[in-house]
Amino acid sequence: MAMSRSLALAFFFICSVASISSTLAATDSFLQCLSASIPSQLLYTQSSPSFTSVLDAGIRNPKFLTNTTKPVWIITPTNASHVQAAVVCGRQNNVRLRIRSGGHDYEGLSYRSERPESFAVLDLVKIRSVRVDTASNTAWVDSGATLGEMYYAIGKAGSRVAFPGGLCPTVGVGGHFSGGGFGMMLRKYGLAADNVVDAVLVDAKGRLLDRNAMGSDVFWAIRGGAGESFGVVLSWKVNLVAVPPTVTVFNVPVTVRQGAVDVLTRWQDVAPVLPDDLFIRVVVQGQTANFQSLYLGTCDALLPLMQSRFPELGVNRTHCKEMTWIQSVPYIYLGASSTVEDILNRTISMDTSNKAKSDYVRKSITKDVWTTIFGSWLARPNAGLMILDPYGGKISSVAENATPFPHRGGVLYNIQYMNFWAATGAGDAQKAWIRDFYAFMAPYVSSSPREAYANYRDNELGVNVVGAGGVSSYDTGKVWGEKYFKGNYQRLAMAKGQIDPDDYFRNEQSIPPLVSGK
Template identity: 45%
Template structure:
């Protein structure tokens, strides 16, 4: 699949056919070469493959405005076990539903997707500011979980915690707010000064640029990096890491954040990323695609640990740290079931071994059962 990377953009229809082996960076670059007013809502890692990304739903910095990648898939081409090339009509709606978010399992070999492009302004705004524990971070974090899913849907404002050393060499908690807004800086500052004044955003913190330049910025490249860097298929880092996930459905108190910060400092290299939901994500039915994390979720939490040491001992140590942090978060996150993001492939949760039709049936049964359970818990 690596070499199946053709991308054909239609400005007339505001769509594109993209083969599954293309990377997100290649897709973004090809769209931007045709228009500075069209884009596609997908992830911030340009070396990720389109096929794998879409198979798990495909979330990114425009999901609060336009939903997931799979919410913007119009058609697909799939080769079945008999070698027959199928499109949406010939494969049927059940199979099409399953391959747009149901996971990269053996439904068939997905050859390409037809995607709906979305409109973006010529100018978007980004900022990247930091706040530490000593800068009233507990209050900022508590307010964030109260408002993040209710902010203007043009705004994506994640909150990422890690452990750093302060000026005295003592461990402290830092939060990074790397933010994207579909509009100019004047409007962005007005929104946040009204709805989230605790952050203390200044207009001087903001940078206006084109959408494709914001993709480069959000990837972590220095300002001014040429956009053709998105064509590289080499990841910026190649190191061992472990990722787990959770969903937050009730706000965390100041005391809760104090507990979380202390536990992070006890462990090594802990990073917790809070990616806000709400907006369009709350408007789309949980049955529309095999991705149930819609209305009712404030944020997805990503636990991530990266390390450079090699060997079984180092791997076991860092894996255990991540599992401990995940355990510490149990009181705060979704329950019955404890939800998780499929594409992180967390083997701690388990594996699936059903056949093709069994997978489709299990997906639909699980989704309906989960929804009923959620409603019963809400009413109870």
């Protein structure tokens, strides 16, 4: 028995050394391959002096700075040929790529792994141009650009054009478009992905493909179906949308003592059926519901509309702030003292870590439930917040299978739950709050499946299981995939089977391939 144990340990040691040697050889070969096509100043190893600063510059959640599997390499390409070389070299040397545009992935899967593995981060921070064509009211936007950089370039092109993306200016375009992307104009113009008309993709073979070359199924898939599953989307062509020269915003906080429960209960039925030019979201925190609005028009036009359709909120002229659309971008997200130039700032505060989850509401939540939410859940010392975004209008008029994003007709609003804790803390109480609150909400939100938004990625919904052949399981992926994509999950897997059947572009929640005939 002792001899057998010694032999087993020796065998394990030999195998471990062989595995380490094989990994080192692969990474050496990977570097040699990359160096033939990519300048050395764009490549970072873990021993590079700038490795940590380059990696951390794109991390948006401090909890991922430690206790996570980090990449072996970081590649910061400046053009398409560098990306193609990275893919080809990665395939040849069994080094997988994770693609980072802005780093806002809620689970950090664009730059970290939850499993021990050797991988490289392809950071698109240097592929970030925005090219606006005012003649055709279109723009080509690189995946490494932030929403703020895109909005700024569009704002410079004129005061009558805009783009219907999200609020946070530091979010990367690539990830935002890949999951759908919505913001304050979703009821007027739908998702960001609804307005994508072409794209440039590097596939798992290193080919550079436009919309026609990638095929209709893959082009459908990258617009809301987790685009990093299908390759590296370098650039997106989008249609710009029309806005008036003057828009109006307002912020109206209502406390529980002022009747927040009644106003919020009423909001559920009103907000999704208002005219499409009017969007009113709610941030619910503590004992206050803060109603935030963007209206595509003047205060004079807004006030009678609010008086007739939503008088319970009590909006008056003192609440109105008139400005251009591009001025509204920093005002809504950064505050009244911000300037348009502030949306170009790519840095964010790293004082707090966070966790998020999401839901969709298809039937109004009753007043007594809101009373419990305020009186119990939001009154707790470690409570987080809820963000409620109303649907209806354009986003709901599109068929569920028109894009991978299926949360359309019948949805009243989306809920995002968030909680925060000190960057250096464990956040156990805050994580428990959000999980328990999410469980409490189950009877009041969508079911079969309980829908979730792909851009609010949540690994607690499930993660991929990789089979013996090195390919993620389609059936295991259903557990989380149908929550994000409902009936579109199967079509996404089939598109993945067309473009990447070997599952090279893979992470914990990437789309598994479903290959016809297998």
